[in-house]
Amino acid sequence: MNSTNPRRDALRKNPEWRERERAYERARRRVRYEDETLRQEKNAKLRAWRAGMTEAQKAKQREAMLARHRRRLASDPAYKAAHRAHQLRNTAKRRGAIGAGEAVQRAFIFERDKGVCHLCGLKVKKAWVLDHVIPLAAGGSHTKANLALAHASCNARKGANLTHLF
Numbered sequence: 001m002n003s004t005n006p007r008r009d010a011l012r013k014n015p016e017w018r019e020r021e022r023a024y025e026r027a028r029r030r031v032r033y034e035d036e037t038l039r040q041e042k043n044a045k046l047r048a049w050r051a052g053m054t055e056a057q058k059a060k061q062r063e064a065m066l067a068r069h070r071r072r073l074a075s076d077p078a079y080k081a082a083h084r085a086h087q088l089r090n091t092a093k094r095r096g097a098i099g100a101g102e103a104v105q106r107a108f109i110f111e112r113d114k115g116v117c118h119l120c121g122l123k124v125k126k127a128w129v130l131d132h133v134i135p136l137a138a139g140g141s142h143t144k145a146n147l148a149l150a151h152a153s154c155n156a157r158k159g160a161n162l163t164h165l166f
Helices: 006-013 015-032 036-051 055-075 077-094 106-112 152-158
Strands: 128-132 147-151
Touching (some): 006 015, 055 077, 106 128, 106 147
16 A cells, blocks of 8 residues: 555545445456356466466465455454354354354344343443354354354353353
């Protein structure tokens, strides 16, 4: 973001401008790849390019991608939330949980539970997490019905036990 044009830098810091740019890019990509033949051609070129890379180049490419990912996780809260939700859904699917694909909004659970920890009954302020009432390890699902608000410390004490054993 450190270009020689201060006006462009100021524009890039503006969230409205960033959102317009992202929407434009998404629309441009959608139009560009609607044609299946274009997509297939692009994928074939990409496979050929990757096949010609050495292992050192592939490792460098992976490191660069991970660095971009880590920077975005650190700077973009929405990206971090989406990434966390993706991780939870995949964990639930791996463990064979029912309803593993349901997207859950943390804010919805917070409002539904009125900001009260379901384990100790006290208001939560800073360190709160979503607790699986029936843990994923015990076959619970990653659904709104099985999630409740909890203090991080209460949830850590509960572990993978059922709530009534806590």
